[in-house]
Amino acid sequence: MIHANDTVLSVRDLTVRFGALTAVNQVSFDARRGHITSVIGPNGAGKSTLFNLISGAIRPSSGSVSFNGVDVTGRAPQRLTKAGLARSFQITNLFFELSVFENLRLAAQALEPSSRGLWPVRRSAIALQRAEELIAQFGLAAKAHELAGYLSHGEQRRLEIAVALACKPAMLLLDEPTQGMSHADTEETGAMIKSLAGELSILLVEHDVGLVMNLSDHVVVMTQGAKLAEGLPAAVRANPAVQAAYFGQGSHHA
Numbered sequence: 235m236i237h238a239n240d241t242v243l244s245v246r247d248l249t250v251r252f253g254a255l256t257a258v259n260q261v262s263f264d265a266r267r268g269h270i271t272s273v274i275g276p277n278g279a280g281k282s283t284l285f286n287l288i289s290g291a292i293r294p295s296s297g298s299v300s301f302n303g304v305d306v307t308g309r310a311p312q313r314l315t316k317a318g319l320a321r322s323f324q325i326t327n328l329f330f331e332l333s334v335f336e337n338l339r340l341a342a343q344a345l346e347p348s349s350r351g352l353w354p355v356r357r358s359a360i361a362l363q364r365a366e367e368l369i370a371q372f373g374l375a376a377k378a379h380e381l382a383g384y385l386s387h388g389e390q391r392r393l394e395i396a397v398a399l400a401c402k403p404a405m406l407l408l409d410e411p412t413q414g415m416s417h418a419d420t421e422e423t424g425a426m427i428k429s430l431a432g433e434l435s436i437l438l439v440e441h442d443v444g445l446v447m448n449l450s451d452h453v454v455v456m457t458q459g460a461k462l463a464e465g466l467p468a469a470v471r472a473n474p475a476v477q478a479a480y481f482g483q484g485s486h487h488a
């Protein structure tokens with residue numbers, strides 16, 4: 235489908251209150267089609283809450299989210315996934331007792347025509363093919379028949395991303411995809427995320443500034459629930475207000 239403008243996701247004045255706390259406060263930004271847009275900020279800035287608002291896990295107190303020009307504010311995650319906005323669930327969405335291949339095949343079942351929904355999984359040629367594609371794309375051939383529960387932490391995180399991509403979304407939402415990973419796994423995952431952009435649009439919520447600066451086309455900075463700045467990675471990094479609020483503290487992340 236061709237869209238007149240290249241904004242894929244538009245967030246406007248998004249706000250959510252938890253009692254007295256305004257965890258996300260009037261946040262607005264646009265994400266461009268095919269680009270990697272990142273949201274960074276110190277711990278407690280409201281990044282995951284913003285992610286949950288966009289992915290439909292929680293409803294905003296006010297403001298809106300539109301995806302491909304359609305208002306999707308407050309839509310449930312499953313309906314968003316059907317519309318092409320998928321999120322990675324941080325491992326909790328994997329079936330540890332199933333193989334890597336079976337995890338991917340189950341996730342790809344959503345691609346089957348609905349009339350086939352009750353067919354045995356084995357007959358689903360489309361899902362089978364998609365699982366094979368993802369195995370190749372993510373370099374999982376050697377692990378395809380290993381149980382997901384036996385993968386390393388880094389491999390599980392990457393499998394999560396592959397699972398999120400199984401239904402061929404237009405946009406992928408990732409919340410700290412390299413959290414808890416070794417340096418080598420972080421590098422590999424970063425390169426993999428970068429390779430996905432282009433056809434796919436990506437929104438990355440991330441605490442690791444080094445990763446964000448290398449990957450992103452556009453960076454949004456949050457502190458205390460509000461947007462502090464946005465722009466190109468280098469401009470954001472050079473912004474004194476951003477340095478004071480973010481890079482100044484926990485400098486090992488900068």
Ligand SMILES: Nc1ncnc2c1ncn2[C@@H]1O[C@H](COP(=O)(O)OP(=O)(O)O)[C@@H](O)[C@H]1O
Nearest residue numbers: 252255257275276277278279280281282283284
């Ligand atoms: N469901 C909730 N109920 C109450 N407070 C919450 C809830 N979720 C997050 N918070 C609070 O909102 C603030 C932002 O949290 P979060 O979005 O997780 O920040 P980040 O991901 O940037 O570290 C924190 O002060 C957190 O304690």
Ligand SMILES: [Mg+2]
Nearest residue numbers: 281282283410
């Ligand atoms: Mg978070």
